[in-house]
Amino acid sequence: MLERPALGAGRAVPFAGVPHDLQVSLAELTRRRSRIEHDDALAPVIRVLLAPGDERPLRDVLEPWLREQARAAIQRRVELRGRELGIVPTRLAVRDQASRWGSASRRGTLSFSWRLVLTPPAVLDYVVVHELAHLKIFGHGPRFWALVRRHVPGTDAARRWLREHESDLRAALD
Numbered sequence: 001m002l003e004r005p006a007l008g009a010g011r012a013v014p015f016a017g018v019p020h021d022l023q024v025s026l027a028e029l030t031r032r033r034s035r036i037e038h039d040d041a042l043a044p045v046i047r048v049l050l051a052p053g054d055e056r057p058l059r060d061v062l063e064p065w066l067r068e069q070a071r072a073a074i075q076r077r078v079e080l081r082g083r084e085l086g087i088v089p090t091r092l093a094v095r096d097q098a099s100r101w102g103s104a105s106r107r108g109t110l111s112f113s114w115r116l117v118l119t120p121p122a123v124l125d126y127v128v129v130h131e132l133a134h135l136k137i138f139g140h141g142p143r144f145w146a147l148v149r150r151h152v153p154g155t156d157a158a159r160r161w162l163r164e165h166e167s168d169l170r171a172a173l174d
């Protein structure tokens with residue numbers, strides 16, 4: 001495996017499918033909490049302003065922020081696509097699922113990996129539609145795939161993208 005720089009030392013972090021420069025600096029002395037800003041105005045940047053006294057490793061500062069962004073992005077997508085499919089999940093969970101990007105339970109709960117916020121929006125969209133579709137059709141039979149493909153013509157490309165990038169996504173903050 002290739003050597004790669006540590007987080008915060010010039011390594012890009014993927015966000016919505018775009019590599020973002022990670023800029024880390026010290027916040028004003030009066031700041032009690034670290035802050036993260038996302039800025040795409042000139043170039044894609046994630047700016048981390050560390051509060052004095054915040055001694056967490058960078059990944060522990062970044063991950064909660066990425067989880068919040070993931071929850072917001074996934075929630076918006078679930079609402080929009082849920083309306084199209086006529087499905088309202090009973091509960092939405094965002095976690096770090098070890099082996100899956102999303103899952104659906106028969107009680108109507110949808111769970112997603114926060115790492116989907118690292119992927120291109122079309123990939124996140126596909127996973128959302130996939131899990132919503134399971135609330136109509138459990139299992140991966142032909143009827144299930146027909147429903148998913150009707151709503152996401154780029155289904156095969158999204159699945160391929162996830163397969164090809166899975167290990168990068170898992171290691172994005174390592």
Ligand SMILES: [Zn+2]
Nearest residue numbers: 130134139140
């Ligand atoms: Zn499935």
